[in-house]
Amino acid sequence: MSTIFSKIINGEIPADIVYQDELVTAFRDINPQAPVHILIVPNKEIPTVNDLTQADESVAGRLLLVAQKLAAQEGIASDGYRLMINCNRHGGQEVYHLHLHLLGGRPMGPMVQRTG
Numbered sequence: 001m002s003t004i005f006s007k008i009i010n011g012e013i014p015a016d017i018v019y020q021d022e023l024v025t026a027f028r029d030i031n032p033q034a035p036v037h038i039l040i041v042p043n044k045e046i047p048t049v050n051d052l053t054q055a056d057e058s059v060a061g062r063l064l065l066v067a068q069k070l071a072a073q074e075g076i077a078s079d080g081y082r083l084m085i086n087c088n089r090h091g092g093q094e095v096y097h098l099h100l101h102l103l104g105g106r107p108m109g110p111m112v113q114r115t116g
């Protein structure tokens, strides 16, 4: 079974792809939460951060370096941005194919929702 993100990576379903290399693919989020909202995704199906292994060190590093490159490309590097990975239920993960959110283009507010 392949994830919705694998189908985007393989070109089976459309997405606004902004970057692709041999390890990762980046595309705009379908439901953007900020003027810039890009998902950076390993080409290989890794469900969550919990599933990363030592063998994934280069892909994990690539996610960050591509985020840095795209932030510059999108013109949000100097104002700043937020990088976020949700993991499992308490993290609010919806798609079980590891992805790094790049969010910016406005002040991103408190880091987490305040509860009281």
Ligand code: DGP
Residues within 6 Å of the ligand: 004, 015, 016, 027, 028, 029, 030, 031, 039, 085, 086, 092, 093, 094, 095, 096
């Ligand atoms: P998360 O909650 O961290 O698993 O975030 C999943 C994100 O994926 C959510 O912001 C919406 C986005 N998303 C879900 N399905 C699609 C899709 O088919 N295309 C695109 N571009 N984004 C999607």
